[in-house]
Amino acid sequence: xxxxxxxxxxxxxxxxxxxxxxxxxxxxxxxxxxxxxxxxxxxxxxxxxxxxxxxxxxxxxxxxxxxxxxxxxxxxxxxxxxxxxxxxxxxxxxxxxxxxxxxxxxxxxxxxxxxxxxxxxxxxxxxxxxxxxxxxxxxxxxxxxxxxxxxxxxxxxxxxxx
Numbered sequence: 001x002x003x004x005x006x007x008x009x010x011x012x013x014x015x016x017x018x019x020x021x022x023x024x025x026x027x028x029x030x031x032x033x034x035x036x037x038x039x040x041x042x043x044x045x046x047x048x049x050x051x052x053x054x055x056x057x058x059x060x061x062x063x064x065x066x067x068x069x070x071x072x073x074x075x076x077x078x079x080x081x082x083x084x085x086x087x088x089x090x091x092x093x094x095x096x097x098x099x100x101x102x103x104x105x106x107x108x109x110x111x112x113x114x115x116x117x118x119x120x121x122x123x124x125x126x127x128x129x130x131x132x133x134x135x136x137x138x139x140x141x142x143x144x145x146x147x148x149x150x151x152x153x154x155x156x157x158x159x160x161x162x
Contacts, residue, residue: 039102040076054085104132109151
């Protein structure tokens with residue numbers, strides 16, 4: 001049985017089918033290569049949308065970084081609010097960098113990557129996790145321990161695909 005959502009629904013099937021086909025092709029193309037180790041592509045190579053990763057730990061909130069205090073690590077530019085934060089990060093980047101390259105932790109737990117909202121963050125056992133949005137963060141928090149285990153298993157696969 002065919003359901004019509006709009007008058008003339010039959011005319012909408014072709015564009016929807018084409019859209020579904022294009023989406024499928026895009027997903028397949030995306031699966032054909034590995035993700036970048038750091039989510040920095042949309043802002044000209046700047047990690048965490050320019051937010052200082054150390055500030056999450058020292059100030060308990062996201063703080064805008066500055067071009068005056070940058071550090072290169074894993075093919076991305078990391079920005080910091082001050083020289084002290086930059087130097088802390090440079091001395092121990094694994095401690096301060098977000099897990100899963102700064103991609104949405106919930107998405108990685110589901111087997112794909114997504115961008116983040118720097119305001120949707122959590123620190124668990126000394127590690128920074130970022131999420132796509134506050135609503136996704138709520139889903140992440142509902143079973144965080146299991147999501148972390150699954151994301152930890154998925155992340156190497158996402159990096160190695162291709």
